[in-house]
Amino acid sequence: MIRRLMLIAAMGSMTVAAMAAVGPTAAQEQPAKNRLTVQQAIGVLGCLRGLDGYQSVVKTRDGETVVARAYEFGDGALRWTIARNIAVLTEIENAAQASRKQIIIELSNGAGKIDPNTPEAVKFEKQWDAVLATPNALTDKLQRLKVSALKLDKNEIPASAIAACEPILDP
Helix, strand or coil: CHHHHHHHHHHCCCCHHHHHHCCCCHHHHCCCCCCCEHHHHHHHHHHHHHCCCEEEEEEECCEEEEEEECCCCCCHHHHHHHHHHHHHHHHHHHHHHHHHHHHHHHHCCCCCCCCCCCHHHHHHHHHHHHHHCCECHHHHHCCCEEHHHHCCCCCCCCHHHHHHHHHHEEC
């Protein structure tokens, strides 16, 4: 079962019914050289979602209000690339969550809940860690971003966000 769950995470989104029919494949055995793991993909997704913009406090005549602001990339193509990457990575995130739910259902005999400090919890952690460590084929679709396109001298993008995007950034 663990091999099937890892394959789901590696391939992207699939229904749980389809997952049951999947066996190990050569694609799973020999991942592409620069393929991101599920965990890395989820981290990059968080970064890209953060590039949607930021919030700032603006003074008004009635006090202050919070407004959403977009980063100033000045490049529609960059925003399009970010949006496409978000779409790909969201598929991976959804597939990982489906795998997580399936692991819980199987280990809890359908109860849908695993109590902490139990043998099932240990098995869950082991299987979930294996899913997160699986290279994902959908990451082959990601388009790389140039650091210069982020205009870091103009946009105060947090360093933690930049670090999370590192797997898809080119200097």
